[in-house]
Amino acid sequence: MNEFLGTDITFLKGVGTVRAEILNKELRLFRIEDLLGYFPFRYVDRSRFYKISEIEHDTSYIQLCGKIIRIEELGTPRNVRLVATFTDGEQTIELLWFKSIKFIKSTIKMGEEIVIFGKPSFYRGKANMSHPELDTVANRSKSAALEAVYHTTEMMKTRRVESKAIRQIVGSALQHENFHVPEIFSKEICEKYKLIPRSKAFRFIHHPPSQKHIEAAQYRFKFEELFFLQLPFINQKMNRKEAAKGISFGTQNPLFEDFVKNHLPFSLTNAQERVLREVKTDLCSGQQMNRLLQGDVGSGKTIVAFLSVMMAVDNGYQASLMAPTEILAIQHYIGLSELAGKIGLEIGILTGSTTSKERRILHEKLQNGEIKLLVGTHALIEDVVEYKNLGLVIIDEQHRFGVAQRAKLQDKGKENPHVLVMTATPIPRTLAMSVYGDLDYSVIDEMPAGRKAIKTAHRFGFAREKIWQFMKEEIARGRQAYIVYPLIEESETMHYKDLNNGYDELLHFFPRPEYQVEMLHGKMKPSDKEAKMRDFADGKTNILVSTTVIEVGINVPNASIMIIESSEKFGLSQLHQLRGRVGRGAEQSYCILMSSKKLSANAKTRLKAMVSTTSGFELSEIDMQLRGFGDIAGTRQSGLDQLKLASLSDDSHIAEQARNAIVELLATDPDYDRHQSLRHFMQNKQGYKDWDKIA
């Protein structure tokens, strides 16, 4: 550890034992390195003074210059507030304090020229400012144009160690005579990736001369964060690649070509074509494919899967496709059978409810190679299925399909079959790379042409009749609707009551024979489920009342309305999945989120997010903020909670740059001989537990 950075913060000017203790306890800042690593969350422009007359409803943090001409305490003794009238010489604005009233009052000198700083808000059409910062004009003129603002805790506010105090303490570190921050990256890396020196980056991020300097500093630190986040995973992947031999497919694909040319019901998007090229390259490489395919709900992953199957069949191999639910497996079976029928290819289905007689026939056809594609649920890995020659395994709509499960699947093939994992809900690329650290990555980042964005609204119970009326109009135009009820495991009986009541109520409003309303839930017999799904897919059913069994993967392009009851009980990714059941055709689709009026702050945020965006990538970012990274990744070890500046979705290009740097480093200097300072830094990095994985 560098001596200066390792120094205890108590040695800094302006930090006594009391302040040190507060900083230790509240912000976990112990050494100068921690302090410098405590980055501002925003900057304010101190370069100009506003006029009160310029304040508008959306005005952010500003500074005003003028004086306080009146001050009084108002309210009840238990609920006092301090109200001051401030004038800039032309107009007045009220300043309000609800806390630390005695102290504030003692610092105010009536009539003295001061600078106030804060965010205005409006009450009854008049602007006011709560808890503004006050400063003397003399002090103010010394400060930089751009001033860093730091987060502080409630406790720190009561102890009056606020943003300003942190700014001063950081300042004394930056101006310290021993100030020294060594560079950790090699000169090559710094030059190639345009990183400003680490010491400068610390200066600029805390005391920026200009916006440009802030950006350069932030870029440098984001690069660092994303570098150390990805290093262990990339290292792991490079090691695996050396090990895993795979079946080498030929480059001739007659069946594939024939299908694409003569039977494809639409033209592929550019993204779909790109992914297919990536898959093909893997399949022909001689190494085992281990690829993750991400694509938002409705982006068209199924056809990519099917065309990949074609490549396997073209080379004389069989393929399997595993789905997370029986309903989805059935749907895939129906849909893919239709496609496969065009080129005379046989498909089988295996689920938990396949009878032993059916199984026997299936096993035979798999062993003699008659069946080219086996679709199924987890039964695919739990059963003793023997293939003639399994060459490709596709796992659809899962994002927690672990390494162990993949290994189990692979034992089924005599050689290592290629593996393609398709995610249920898209997650930012960088997160994907760490959850699936050892996989290669493809993304479908483009929707098929002609899709209209789904209109989403949040409604309460009293709007229900209006919504039903709207459904009637849509049904009259030939559309179909889903109504989904949550399944709450702890109170399953109550849940079915909800579902049944909802169903009965609907039958009343949508009477037979004019309307066909059907119900679907997990407890039904598979053959009944299949029949209900078929009727809905064939357009015989107008409204399908269901549990979340339809959550994932179901594809009925004519359905244009999704109503989610008790939507506050669903997680964000689940809501996105459910909504993704509509908007799959050319018609305008709607998603209506029903909820009770009592909502937690978290539920409100979720519903608001759903209304504001239809991008699965954006929603997963919000979800991560709500639930924490580890929760989503399913692992606390992912290191994602260490990101301070970098955002997984916004900074994907920086992640990419960092990844390039890592790959180069590991390929050209695996022992870090020419990267001693980096090696040194990582060995000393607190909590950098993956060092042994890398070294």
Ligand code: ADP
């Ligand atoms: P997901 O990625 O959610 O699994 P699907 O594969 O189910 O999405 O595709 C959604 C719908 O879009 C399907 O009806 C499918 O036939 C259709 N589709 C897929 N690719 C295209 C395309 N290139 N052009 C038009 N429609 C497409």
Ligand code: MG
């Ligand atoms: Mg799908």
